Amino acid sequence: MRxxxxxxxxxxxxxxxxxxxxxxxxxxxxxxxSCGTTYLGNGVSFYDFDNDGWDDLTLNxxxxxxxxxxxxxxxxxxxxxxxxxxxxYQTKQVNWVDFDNDGDKDLFVTSDYEGNRLFENTGSMTFVxxxxxxxxxxxxxxxxxxxxxxxxNDGYLDIFVSNRxxxxxxxLYRNNGxxxxxxxxLAAGLSGSGSGSFCSAFIDINNDGFQDIYIxxxxxxxxxxxxxNNGxxxxxxxxxxSGSDVTIDAMTVTVADFNSDGWFDIYITNGPIGNxxxxxxGNETFxxxxxxxxxxxxxxxxGASFFDAENDMDQDLYVCGEFDANQTNFLLAAFYTNxxxxxxxxxxxxxxxxxxxxxxxxxxxxxxxxxxxLIVTNSFDQDIFFWKNxxxxxxxxxxxxxxxxxxxxxxxxxxxxxxxxGEKQYAYTHCGEGYLSQNSATKIIxxxxxxxxxxxxxxxxxxxxxxxxDVPVNQKxxxxxxxxxxxSVAEYDLQNTELYPNPVNDNLVVAVNEDARVEIYTILGKRxxxxxxxxxxxNQLDVSxxxxxxxxxxxxxxxxxxLTRKLIKK
Numbered sequence: 137m138r139x140x141x142x143x144x145x146x147x148x149x150x151x152x153x154x155x156x157x158x159x160x161x162x163x164x165x166x167x168x169x170s171c172g173t174t175y176l177g178n179g180v181s182f183y184d185f186d187n188d189g190w191d192d193l194t195l196n197x198x199x200x201x202x203x204x205x206x207x208x209x210x211x212x213x214x215x216x217x218x219x220x221x222x223x224x225y226q227t228k229q230v231n232w233v234d235f236d237n238d239g240d241k242d243l244f245v246t247s248d249y250e251g252n253r254l255f256e257n258t259g260s261m262t263f264v265x266x267x268x269x270x271x272x273x274x275x276x277x278x279x280x281x282x283x284x285x286x287x288x289n290d291g292y293l294d295i296f297v298s299n300r301x302x303x304x305x306x307x308l309y310r311n312n313g314x315x316x317x318x319x320x321x322l323a324a325g326l327s328g329s330g331s332g333s334f335c336s337a338f339i340d341i342n343n344d345g346f347q348d349i350y351i352x353x354x355x356x357x358x359x360x361x362x363x364x365n366n367g368x369x370x371x372x373x374x375x376x377x378s379g380s381d382v383t384i385d386a387m388t389v390t391v392a393d394f395n396s397d398g399w400f401d402i403y404i405t406n407g408p409i410g411n412x413x414x415x416x417x418g419n420e421t422f423x424x425x426x427x428x429x430x431x432x433x434x435x436x437x438x439g440a441s442f443f444d445a446e447n448d449m450d451q452d453l454y455v456c457g458e459f460d461a462n463q464t465n466f467l468l469a470a471f472y473t474n475x476x477x478x479x480x481x482x483x484x485x486x487x488x489x490x491x492x493x494x495x496x497x498x499x500x501x502x503x504x505x506x507x508x509x510l511i512v513t514n515s516f517d518q519d520i521f522f523w524k525n526x527x528x529x530x531x532x533x534x535x536x537x538x539x540x541x542x543x544x545x546x547x548x549x550x551x552x553x554x555x556x557x558g559e560k561q562y563a564y565t566h567c568g569e570g571y572l573s574q575n576s577a578t579k580i581i582x583x584x585x586x587x588x589x590x591x592x593x594x595x596x597x598x599x600x601x602x603x604x605x606d607v608p609v610n611q612k613x614x615x616x617x618x619x620x621x622x623x624s625v626a627e628y629d630l631q632n633t634e635l636y637p638n639p640v641n642d643n644l645v646v647a648v649n650e651d652a653r654v655e656i657y658t659i660l661g662k663r664x665x666x667x668x669x670x671x672x673x674x675n676q677l678d679v680s681x682x683x684x685x686x687x688x689x690x691x692x693x694x695x696x697x698x699l700t701r702k703l704i705k706k
Contacts, residue, residue: 155446155527155528155530156445156446156452156473156483156486156527157486157525157526157527158445158486158487158509158510158523158524158525158526158527159488159523159524159526160489160521160522160523160524161522161523161524162519162520162521162522164212165211165212165213165502165522165524166206166212166213166214166215167193167206167213167520167522168519169195169204169519169520170514170517170518170519170520171195171196171197171198171201171204171513171514171515171520172197172198172199172200172201172515172517173198173515173516173517174196174197174198174199174226174515176280176438176495177438177439177495177496177513177515177571177572178195178196178197178198178227178228178495178496178513178515178572179195179196179227179228179229179230179246179496179513179572179573179574180193180194180195180196180496180497180498180511180512180513180520180572180573180574181193181194181195181230181231181232181498181573181574182498182499182500182509182511182573182574182575182576183232183241183498183500183574183575183576183577184208184241184576184577184578185205185232185241185243185261186207186241186261187239187240187241189504189612190207190208190209190210190211190502190504191208191500191501191502191576191578192205192206192207192208192213193205193206193208193213193511194206194230194232194574195513195520196226196227196228196229196230196245196513196572197226197227198226199224199225199226199249200224201224202222202223202224203227203230203245205217205218208502210503211502211503211504216261218261218262218263219261219262219263220243220255220262220263221255221263221264221265223250223253225247225249225250226247226248226249227245227246227247227249228246228247228248228279228280228281228572229245229246229280229281229282229335229568229572229573229574230243230244230245230574231243231244231282231284231567231568231574232567232574233284233293233546233567234293234544234545234546235254235284235292235293235311236256236315237291237292237540237544237545238545239545240257240259241257242254242255242256242257242263243255243257243263244282244284244295246279246280246281246282246297247276247279248276248278248279248280248300249276250276251267251273251274251275251276251277251279252267252272252273252274252277252279252282252297253265253267253272253274254266254267254270254272255267256315266315269315269316270315270316270317271309271316271317271318271319272295272309272317273307273319277297277299277301277304277307278299278300278301278303278304279297279298279299279300280298280299280300280333280334280335280572281297281298281333281334281335281336281389281568281571281572282295282296282297282298282335282568283295283296283298283335283336283337283338283349283566283567283568283569284296284338284548284567284568285338285347285349285548285549285566285567286311286347286543286544286548286549286597287308287310287324287338287346287347287349287365287369287371288310288369289345289346289543289597289598290311290313291313291540291542291543291544291598292311292312292313292544293311293544293546293548293567294308294309294310294311294317295307295308295309295311295317296308296309296336296338296349297309298333298334298335298336298351298352299330299333300332300333300334300354301330301332302329302330302331302332303330304330305321305326305327305328305329305330305331306321306326306327306330306331306333306336306351307319307321308320308321308324308326308349310324320369323369323370324369324370324371325363325366325370325371325372325373326363326371327361327373331351331353331358331361332353332354332355332358333351333352333353333354333358334352334353334354334386334387334388334571335351335352335387335388335389335568335570335571335572336349336350336351336352336389337349337350337389337390337391337402337566337568337569337570338548338549338566339391339400339402339564340400340549340551340564341362341364341378341399341400341416341420342364342420343398343399343551344365344367345595345597345599346365346366346367347365347549347597348362348363348364348365348371349361349362349363349365349371350362350363350380350389350391350402351363351389352386352387352388352389352404353386354385354386354387355385356383356384356385357383358383359375359381359382359383360375360380360381360382360383360384360386360404361373361375361381362374362375362378362380362381364378364420374420377420377421378420378421378422379414379421379422379423379424380402380414380422382404382412382414382424384404384406384407384409384412385406385407386404386405386406386412387404387405387406387437387438387439387571388403388404388405388437388438388439388440388570388571389402389403389404389569389570390402390403390404390405390439390440390441390442390569390570390571391403391442391564391566391569392442392451392563392564393416393451393561393562393563393564394413394442394450394451394453394474394478395415395478396449396450396559396560396561396562397416397418398418398553398560398562399416399417399418400416400562400564401413401414401415401416401422402414402416402422403431403440403442403453405433405437405438405439405440405455405456405571406433406437407436408434408435408436408466409434410426410427410432410433410434411426411431411432411433411437411440411455412424412426413425413426413429413431415478425478428478428479429478429479429480430472430479430480430481430482431453431455431470431472431480433455433457433467433470434466434467435457435458435459435466435467435468435470436457436458436459436466437455437456437457437458437470438456438457438458438494438495438496438571439455439456439494439495439496439497439512439570439571439572439573440453440454440455440456440497440570440571441453441454441497441498441499441510441570441573441575443499443508443510443580444508444580444581444582445471445473445486445507445508445525445527446507446527446531446582447506447507447531447532447533447580447582447583447584448531448582448584449476449556449559449561449582449583449584450474450476450561450582451474452471452472452473452474452480453470453471453472453474453480454469454470454471454472454487454497454510455469455470455471455472456469456494456495456496456497456512456571457469457470457493457494458493458494458495459493460491460492460493460514460516460518461491461492468490468491468492469484469487469490469491469494470482470484471483471484471486471487471490473486487523490521492512492514492518492519492521493514493515493516493518494512494513494514494521495513495514495515495571495572496512496513496570496571496572496573497510497511497512497513497570497571497573498510498511498570498573498574498575498576499575499576500575500576500578501535501576501578501580502522502524504535504612505525505529506529506532506533506534506535506580506610507525507527507529507533507580508525508580509522509523509524509525510522510523510525511523530585531582531583531584531585532582532583532584532585532586532587532609532610533580533581533582533583533609533610534554534580534581534583534589534592534607534609534610534611534612534613535578535579535580535581535611535612535613536552536578536579536581536592536594536612536613536615537577537578537579537612537613537614537615538550538565538577538594538596538615538617539614539615539616539617540596540597540598540617541616541617541618542596542598542600542617542618543596543597543598543600543617544597546565546567546577547565547594547596547617548565548566548567548597549564549565549596549597550564550565550594550595550596550597551563551564551594551595552564552565552579552581552592552593552594553591553592553593553594553595554581554583554589554591554592554593555589555590555591555593556583556584556586556589556590557586557590558590561581561582563579563581565577565579578612583609586609587608587609588606588607588608588609589606589607589608589609590605590606591603591604591605591606591607592604592607592613592615594615594617596617598617600617600618600621601621602615602617602618602619602620602621603620603621604620604688605702606686606702608686619657619690620657620688620690620700621698621700632649633646633647633648633649633691633699633701634646634647634648635689635701635703638703638704639703639704639705639706640679640703640704640705640706641680641706642678642679642680643676643677643678643679643680644676644677644679644703645674645675645676645677646669646674646675646676646677646689646691647673647674647675648669648671648675648691648693649671650671650693650694650695650697651668651669651670651671651693651694652668652669652671652691652692652693652694653666653667653668653669653691653692654666654667654668654669654675654677654689654690654691655689655690655691655692656679656682656687656688656689656690656703657687657688657689657690658685658687658688664682664687665677665679665682671693679705682705683705684705684706685704685705686702686703686704686705687702687703687704687705688700688701688702688703689701689702689703
């Protein structure tokens with residue numbers, strides 16, 4: 137009987153895994169094309185570049201071609217041609233980023249041929265090359281990956297550029313907040329020697345609120361580097377003491393909390409001797425568990441992406457492979473499904489005919505259905521893959537996009553904590569992460585079959601914490617920093633505040649012992665009403681015009697105390 141039970145378990149486990157499915161729909165979606173033949177691949181951005189709520193595509197290309205831009209309109213793509221200075225040399229990575237906090241997305245481009253460029257968006261997708269005036273070095277430094285983060289927590293995004301050469305060191309540019317940048321590499325304690333770097337990621341390894349930097353270096357003679365942020369504008373190299381100084385042909389740096397323990401982990405791709413999965417031990421050390429987790433790959437791989445493919449509340453992993461259908465001795469690509477016990481299953485049947493020479497991948501949501509899709513760029517004139525998620529939608533989700541007010545406008549470096557039925561998940565916001573890639577700014581968090589989220593908590597780089605309770609699923613939330621502040625010690629003085637009736641029909645009574653401002657927000661963060669109330673007696677608010685649904689009432693007393701309560705409008 138035990139054997140029969142085991143066989144049934146294996147059968148039904150396989151059946152559940154087989155329900156995950158992706159289809160290459162590049163042709164149907166309007167992006168059946170090749171990026172050319174570029175040495176060591178082309179970059180890709182799956183990011184909403186025009187702020188219309190739909191994830192667009194931007195593709196790096198080979199020498200002789202311009203960067204290609206594809207606007208997403210209601211789930212299909214059409215190529216557009218922004219007003220941008222002409223250049224047709226080979227580029228490596230693009231980052232859409234609001235470096236000046238003005239609300240639109242600027243463009244940063246790296247190249248291993250002609251130098252890097254920063255283009256300021258002056259509105260309506262019109263761009264001006266401000267590279268020289270901004271202080272960006274435009275000489276060719278053989279740059280590959282670029283990551284943006286706010287290493288000094290001043291509210292402006294800084295740049296880390298990875299240069300794959302021994303002739304030029306990597307560069308950390310500090311954003312001065314006035315449209316200019318300063319090279320602070322040496323002043324910040326980073327190395328002045330070239331180390332053949334492919335890419336990097338800003339990551340808070342110890343949850344201290346300051347962004348550290350992890351760098352992947354090509355060739356075993358160049359160990360990977362982990363710089364710990366000291367919190368004073370400088371870094372300390374803790375590569376050796378942390379156990380993260382792996383010596384491989386390192387390509388990607390892909391970050392996620394794959395085991396939901398509250399500490400962010402790092403996946404690194406490699407040649408045929410195997411990839412590395414650095415489990416964060418929570419004490420500024422890491423352990424490589426690629427072999428025990430089943431994610432070692434043992435082929436030649438480049439890009440990698442963590443995402444919850446079926447929204448079952450854990451992070452799966454896709455790995456790009458360099459070989460195509462002509463190779464029969466090595467894995468061509470890998471899709472690893474998370475078993476939620478620090479192991480993964482190889483589930484390549486979920487991506488049929490995944491057999492092209494892949495280098496870079498990025499995650500987004502083409503049709504805003506809450507299920508993540510994947511774009512993969514291929515080389516040797518092979519068409520790109522657009523892997524549409526066709527998994528049966530039996531699980532629920534929430535999508536979260538951040539807007540900083542005190543922190544940087546894009547909310548980069550924020551930690552998202554989501555509790556569903558007491559189980560927690562954690563996400564981190566990046567700009568440039570993975571091999572030459574940029575994922576969507578919108579985070580998709582799976583909730584399984586649960587229909588209510590206990591809470592969503594966002595900790596911003598400013599230190600501000602926002603928290604939303606009892607959140608319904610299957611919606612997108614645009615969260616503005618400071619809208620839903622976490623209850624602080626001072627707020628307990630307002631606990632005698634009364635809101636009634638709740639649920640309410642037309643008239644809401646607010647009884648508070650201090651003069652205060654009352655704001656009513658939808659659960660999505662849209663402010664619907666603002667009024668002042670007196671600390672003397674009961675205040676009656678007419679809410680008859682509010683549509684039925686759930687709201688949050690924020691009360692801000694004149695003495696600085698605040699309180700947030702949930703309200704149901706009939």
